[in-house]
Amino acid sequence: xxxxxxxxxxxxxxxxxxxxxxxxxxxxxxxxxxxxxxxxxxxxxxxxxxxxxxxxxxxxxxxxxxxxxxxxxxxxxxxxxxxxxxxxxxxxxxxxxxxxxxxxxxxxxxxxxxxxxxxxxxxxxxxxxxxxxxxxxxxxxxxxxxxxxxxxxxxxxxxxxxxxxxxxxxxxxxxxxxxxxxxxxxxxxxxxxxxxxxxxxxxxxxxxxxxxxxxxxxxx
Numbered sequence: 001x002x003x004x005x006x007x008x009x010x011x012x013x014x015x016x017x018x019x020x021x022x023x024x025x026x027x028x029x030x031x032x033x034x035x036x037x038x039x040x041x042x043x044x045x046x047x048x049x050x051x052x053x054x055x056x057x058x059x060x061x062x063x064x065x066x067x068x069x070x071x072x073x074x075x076x077x078x079x080x081x082x083x084x085x086x087x088x089x090x091x092x093x094x095x096x097x098x099x100x101x102x103x104x105x106x107x108x109x110x111x112x113x114x115x116x117x118x119x120x121x122x123x124x125x126x127x128x129x130x131x132x133x134x135x136x137x138x139x140x141x142x143x144x145x146x147x148x149x150x151x152x153x154x155x156x157x158x159x160x161x162x163x164x165x166x167x168x169x170x171x172x173x174x175x176x177x178x179x180x181x182x183x184x185x186x187x188x189x190x191x192x193x194x195x196x197x198x199x200x201x202x203x204x205x206x207x208x209x210x211x212x213x214x215x216x217x218x219x220x
Contacts, residue, residue, distance in 0.1 A: 041066040048073045053100075055079075061086040061108035069093045075100035083107035085134070093118040103128035110135060119144035126151045133157035133183075142167060150174055153181030163194040165220075170199050179207055185215040195220040 039056075044066050048054065053075040060082035068076065069090050074097055086108040092098055098120045104127050111134045117123055118140050124147050131154040132138065138160055142148065148167040151174045158181045164170060170178075178193070185191060193216050195203070200220025211218045 038062050039064045039067045041069075043067055043071050043073070044069045046071045046073075053077070058106075060084040061106060063087045064091045065089045065112075066093070067091045068095055068098070071095055072097045074098065075102065077102040078106040078108075080106050080108065083109075085109050085111050087112040088116045089113070090115045090118070092116060092120050092123075095120045096122060098123050100125045100127070102126075103130075109133065112136075113141045114139045115143075116141050117145050118142075121146055123147060124149050128152065129154045129177075130181075131157045133159060136160065138162040148174075152177045155180045156183045157181055158193075159183045159185070159191070161192045161194075163192075164199070165194045165196055168196040168198040170196070172202075175199060175202070176207070179210055182211065182214050182216055188215065190215050190217055192217040192219055 039062055046068075048071060051074045052072075054073050055077045056079070058078065058080045060080050061078075061084040063086055065087050066089070070093070073095065076092075076098070084107070088110055089112045092101065093115050095117075096119065099122050101117075101123070106128060109131045113130075113132055113135050114137050117126075121144055123145050126148070127150065129152045133154070133156075138158075141162070142164055144166060146166050147169060148164075149169045149171050151170070158178070164178065175195075182193060193211060195218075197220050200218070203218075208218060
């Protein structure tokens with residue numbers, strides 16, 4: 001059975017149970033999905049073994065819309081040899097056990113991040129600088145991420161309204177990365193960056209000045 005067929009079997013399993021045995025025999029328990037072209041809805045609603053940490057090796061980034069929605073996976077690590085575009089719309093929506101999403105070695109430009117981590121209420125860390133320069137919207141991407149601490153952005157790649165209003169625990173490195181991630185919109189339509197009130201209270205005068213100098217409205 002090919003890897004693609006195994007994944008299809010998982011997706012169609014009535015009990016939505018992910019069999020850890022599918023990764024047996026692969027280095028570090030990672031599933032090499034070198035031929036997969038889409039991961040849309042593949043693990044939607046799946047039940048993983050308790051505290052399961054999933055690693056997926058891909059040849060290049062592929063669309064992941066609804067991929068893990070409402071599953072109980074604890075962490076997801078993605079790697080890719082080649083660069084590419086990816087849509088992660090609703091990818092981790094309602095993943096209430098998700099704690100870590102690691103894409104440090106996933107060479108992806110995100111083209112749609114709407115609702116990507118919606119209601120991932122235990123999510124603490126997103127590793128790997130996010131490039132959302134081609135996202136037309138960030139609607140509800142981090143809504144419900146009340147425990148988020150770590151997040152990183154490629155500088156100057158946030159171009160539209162973005163909100164971290166639920167994320168009161170963002171650390172200083174993450175806050176600065178978000179500010180550095182804001183594109184300079186001088187001469188363009190002003191956009192809004194929203195922080196939790198606790199984070200807003202920690203912003204330095206210099207950080208606030210940087211935000212407004214880029215023609216962004218600061219809200220918290």
